[in-house]
Amino acid sequence: MINGDTFAEMALSFPGTEQKPHFDRMGFRITGKRMFATYLAIDNTANIFLTPSEQALFCAMDAVHIYPVPNKWGEKGxxxxxxxRVAKELVLEALLSAYNDVRL
Known part of the structure; x- marks a missing residue:
């Protein structure tokens, strides 16, 4: 199981990242750029901002525990x-993909 502290450590392990409140969530972004992930403590979930093609790959791995956000943002990845319910290695891979997409 990944808790909030572990998720924050993972998200902040990439160079130039910072943590900032984002509505009822904690957001993670590259300083001066957009967010690549958010964390919601109340249900221990993370929203990771993937490309739509990356989203399809991750959702295919575990459609029950990994799924598009049910709104327009979800349609964008x-x-x-x-x-x-999701392995730490899988979450770290998703974070790296999202981070690299924002970094470039």
């Missing part, structure tokens, strides 16, 4: 990960 925002993907929910249930952190109680």
């Amino acid at each position: 925002a993907t929910t990960f249930q952190l109680n």
Whole structure:
């Protein structure tokens, strides 16, 4: 299981990242750029901002615990990960993909 502290450590492990509140969530972004992930403590989920093609790949791996955010953001690649049910390595890979997309 990945808790909030572990998720924050993972998201902040990439160079130039910072943590900032984002509505009822904690957001993670590259300083001076857009967010690449958010964390919601109340249900221990993360939304990771993937490309639509990356989203399709991750959702195919575990459609029950990894799924598009149910709104327009989800159509653009925002993907929910249930952190109680998804392997740490998979979440780290998704974070790296999202980080690299924002970094470039």
